Amino acid sequence: MNKEEIEKIIFNSLKQIAPDTEPSKLSPDENIRETLGIDSFDFLQFIVSLDEKLNLEIPEQDYGKITTLNSLIIYLTQKIK
Amino acid sequence: MTYREALKQGIREALHADGRVFLIGEDVGRYGGAFAVSKGLLQEFGEDRIMDVPLSESGFVGAGIGAAIAGMKPIVELMTVNFSLLAMDQIVNNAATLLHMSGGQINVPVVIRIGCGIGRQLAAQHSHSWEPLFAHIPGLIVLSVGTHEDARYMLAEALKSPDPVIVFEYTSMLNSEKEIPANITQVDISKTKVRRVGKDISLITYGTGVYKCMDAANELAAMGIDVEVVDLRVLRPLDEETILASVSKTHRALIVEDAWKSVSISSEISARIMEKIFYDLDAPVLRLSGVEVPIPYPVHLEEASVPQKNDIINAVKKILNHD
Amino acid sequence: MIEFVMPSLGADMEDGILVEWHKKKGDAIKRGDIIADVETQKGLIEIEVFEDGVIEKLLIEPDTKVPVGTPLALINPTNKKAETIISTDAQKEASHPIAEKEITPTLNAVGVNKKIKISPLAKRVATENNINFSTLLGSGENGAITKEDVEKAIAQKQKSLANHEASGTTTEDKTKNASNSIRAAVAAAMSKSNREIPHYYLEKTIDMTKALAWMNRANKERSVKQRLLPAALLIKAVAISLREVPELNAIWDNGLQIKSDINIGFVVSLRGGGIIVPAIHAANLKTIDEIMSMLNDIIPRAKALKLRSSELSDSSITITSIGEGGADSVYGIIYPPQVAIIGFGNISEQPFAENGMLGIHPLVHVTLAADHRAIDGLTGSRFLTVLNTHLQNPESL
Numbered sequence: 087m088n089k090e091e092i093e094k095i096i097f098n099s100l101k102q103i104a105p106d107t108e109p110s111k112l113s114p115d116e117n118i119r120e121t122l123g124i125d126s127f128d129f130l131q132f133i134v135s136l137d138e139k140l141n142l143e144i145p146e147q148d149y150g151k152i153t154t155l156n157s158l159i160i161y162l163t164q165k166i167k
Numbered sequence: 168m169t170y171r172e173a174l175k176q177g178i179r180e181a182l183h184a185d186g187r188v189f190l191i192g193e194d195v196g197r198y199g200g201a202f203a204v205s206k207g208l209l210q211e212f213g214e215d216r217i218m219d220v221p222l223s224e225s226g227f228v229g230a231g232i233g234a235a236i237a238g239m240k241p242i243v244e245l246m247t248v249n250f251s252l253l254a255m256d257q258i259v260n261n262a263a264t265l266l267h268m269s270g271g272q273i274n275v276p277v278v279i280r281i282g283c284g285i286g287r288q289l290a291a292q293h294s295h296s297w298e299p300l301f302a303h304i305p306g307l308i309v310l311s312v313g314t315h316e317d318a319r320y321m322l323a324e325a326l327k328s329p330d331p332v333i334v335f336e337y338t339s340m341l342n343s344e345k346e347i348p349a350n351i352t353q354v355d356i357s358k359t360k361v362r363r364v365g366k367d368i369s370l371i372t373y374g375t376g377v378y379k380c381m382d383a384a385n386e387l388a389a390m391g392i393d394v395e396v397v398d399l400r401v402l403r404p405l406d407e408e409t410i411l412a413s414v415s416k417t418h419r420a421l422i423v424e425d426a427w428k429s430v431s432i433s434s435e436i437s438a439r440i441m442e443k444i445f446y447d448l449d450a451p452v453l454r455l456s457g458v459e460v461p462i463p464y465p466v467h468l469e470e471a472s473v474p475q476k477n478d479i480i481n482a483v484k485k486i487l488n489h490d
Numbered sequence: 491m492i493e494f495v496m497p498s499l500g501a502d503m504e505d506g507i508l509v510e511w512h513k514k515k516g517d518a519i520k521r522g523d524i525i526a527d528v529e530t531q532k533g534l535i536e537i538e539v540f541e542d543g544v545i546e547k548l549l550i551e552p553d554t555k556v557p558v559g560t561p562l563a564l565i566n567p568t569n570k571k572a573e574t575i576i577s578t579d580a581q582k583e584a585s586h587p588i589a590e591k592e593i594t595p596t597l598n599a600v601g602v603n604k605k606i607k608i609s610p611l612a613k614r615v616a617t618e619n620n621i622n623f624s625t626l627l628g629s630g631e632n633g634a635i636t637k638e639d640v641e642k643a644i645a646q647k648q649k650s651l652a653n654h655e656a657s658g659t660t661t662e663d664k665t666k667n668a669s670n671s672i673r674a675a676v677a678a679a680m681s682k683s684n685r686e687i688p689h690y691y692l693e694k695t696i697d698m699t700k701a702l703a704w705m706n707r708a709n710k711e712r713s714v715k716q717r718l719l720p721a722a723l724l725i726k727a728v729a730i731s732l733r734e735v736p737e738l739n740a741i742w743d744n745g746l747q748i749k750s751d752i753n754i755g756f757v758v759s760l761r762g763g764g765i766i767v768p769a770i771h772a773a774n775l776k777t778i779d780e781i782m783s784m785l786n787d788i789i790p791r792a793k794a795l796k797l798r799s800s801e802l803s804d805s806s807i808t809i810t811s812i813g814e815g816g817a818d819s820v821y822g823i824i825y826p827p828q829v830a831i832i833g834f835g836n837i838s839e840q841p842f843a844e845n846g847m848l849g850i851h852p853l854v855h856v857t858l859a860a861d862h863r864a865i866d867g868l869t870g871s872r873f874l875t876v877l878n879t880h881l882q883n884p885e886s887l
Contacts (some may be wrong), residue, residue, distance in 0.1 A: 200665070418609075418611050418637060445610050446610045446611060446614045447610070447611050447612075447638045448609055448610045448611050448634065449609040449610075449611040449612060449630070449636050449638075450609055450630060450631065451631075485631060486631065488630050488631050489628060
């Protein structure tokens with residue numbers, strides 16, 4: 087799975103929980119939750135959605151490693167490998 | 168024309184119009200009236216028509232009532248409302264009741280003019296607003312002369328009444344000058360008069376309150392508040408129809424009077440509004456009345472003892488929650 | 491015969507539009523069935539029935555806007571006790587049980603609130619035009635509602651009705667309208683609360699070390715879908731604390747009425763602005779997992795404005811939680827006719843002194859805003875203390 091595919095899955099998941107936003111306009115180093123106004127519940131839904139689509143579990147202690155688009159993509163790419 | 172002159176012309180006209188009319192009271196002849204209302208009338212009409220009497224209110228009011236029963240048309244002048252209490256027995260127990268007690272046989276067409284109100288530093292001996300005392304009594308017609316046109320033309324109508332009429336005149340207004348519109352030659356003493364048409368609130372008043380309310384209404388108009396001024400004019404029997412129609416339209420009422428607040432004209436009107444048109448009210452009915460003390464002598468206290476223009480303006484703003 | 495009426499889904503609801511019937515004349519229904527969809531300020535709500543029976547008659551056509559309390563349908567109850575017939579009085583009697591048991595508590599508190607100042611004229615005009623004046627702001631002397639205020643409300647109502655009827659409204663318009671009307675509903679309820687309820691505020695800082703450690707341990711054993719959030723823990727802790735301090739689990743309607751069911755309203759912020767407060771019924775009887783799965787179900791639907799009537803009624807206390815990364819304290823405004831609201835700030839690491847030692851602990855500022863007509867500070871303080879005790883023993887939650 088390449089970077090573009092992962093990015094697309096991320097955008098789809100974000101769009102689901104925050105339909106009024108445009109995730110594809112996020113810049114790579116912006117804090118996703120702050121920029122899109124995502125609360126704890128939305129974030130959990132987001133993690134659940136990634137889990138379903140990529141079939142991988144993100145443990146709670148890793149939440150701090152996935153705050154920006156860039157770091158999330160890197161994290162997911164490593165996980166999938 | 169002054170209010171005094173208007174009254175005098177009304178009396179003179181009545182004396183000319185009907186030979187049965189005569190004026191009787193303390194100092195009305197040689198002295199020209201305690202407030203100079205009848206000055207010169209003795210010379211013009213003679214002692215049979217302008218009658219000076221001893222200082223006995225009960226005596227000469229009784230004489231007037233007797234003359235009225237006997238077919239004359241007496242105008243009795245009581246110098247000030249304070250002294251009217253000495254004649255109360257004659258007014259209440261005779262004038263007001265005889266028609267009823269004679270089974271409708273005896274009318275008492277007497278007119279009693281009473282000098283009333285404050286404003287000339289005459290203190291508690293010669294001031295006071297006791298219209299409510301008289302308006303309480305069935306059998307009397309009670310008028311309040313709040314404007315120059317009423318001063319000029321009310322007397323003629325009062326003399327047409329088959330029943331006793333009490334006319335309250337205001338000593339503080341005697342020197343005030345106002346033009347009487349040329350088209351007015353008659354007034355209706357059975358009707359309350361809307362002096363100014365407005366839509367936001369009804370100012371209901373009588374006597375000295377009328378011009379104060381008109382002045383207040385003009386100032387309030389500049390603030391965008393459209394006030395209706397209702398001059399009661401007849402305090403008994405109340406012209407309920409006109410009063411209620413005004414308040415039904417504006418949905419708010421402020422009643423202004425010089426009389427003491429407790430058990431007054433304003434309490435009566437307030438009660439009737441509540442009884443008849445409660446569901447038309449958009450705010451509680453408020454009242455501005457005289458402070459419940461004997462009228463004081465010093466001019467600043469005298470002024471403070473009755474509602475003034477600014478009190479009226481402030482009360483209206485309060486009711487409308489303006490500013 | 492039972493009258494099935496337009497329910498009141500909170501003190502701020504005046505009317506609703508019956509959008510669609512899910513049942514027709516002659517259909518058998520049982521308690522909990524969804525009988526109709528109603529559009530309210532809080533979105534499209536599925537309305538449930540509270541009685542078993544048979545639909546005798548549908549009284550209101552779809553796409554009709556009716557005030558709260560208007561009969562929508564007649565239901566012939568299966569339960570013969572509440573049987574049919576007879577005088578209108580008997581009919582009223584029969585209809586009361588539902589109305590009172592399930593719907594009217596909030597309605598009553600609003601409808602017969604003696605504290606509302608309204609002029610006789612304004613009241614008359616409001617009644618003639620079906621305006622619920624309890625939520626209006628008075629512009630008259632001492633905040634009295636005047637005819638002008640009512641006329642504004644009528645104009646507003648006609649406007650929103652016209653908006654609704656205007657054909658071809660896009661979904662975007664609809665969402666915008668919904669968010670406008672939610673804004674108006676929040677404005678009315680909060681103004682009323684702030685005007686009428688003498689709030690007092692208490693605050694306690696609670697150490698969340700043990701609670702979070704317990705939760706983290708629990709989450710490690712769970713799949714992503716079953717993970718817990720602190721909110722579930724906090725709701726449960728509040729619910730069982732209320733068992734010990736029941737005075738806060740109540741409504742004020744000319745006196746304190748303590749509620750036996752602990753139904754916790756949980757404030758959900760909408761993405762477009764505004765809030766909606768679904769209820770978690772009998773939270774004290776549910777496990778933390780059950781509460782969490784309820785939240786997972788109810789919050790996305792709340793945000794999409796797709797709740798059921800029962801989820802919007804009957805809450806007896808409210809919790810508002812700022813969540814991760816937000817403000818440290820929140821001082822709530824009570825949702826009438828309730829008597830208390832509990833606020834949780836952001837859980838954050840702070841210096842904390844314990845047993846003479848200073849350490850870094852995750853702390854949360856918990857606030858309580860309560861109605862001083864109904865309860866006093868001592869009771870409120872007792873509640874916060876009890877809540878603290880429970881949060882220090884998370885395994886027993």
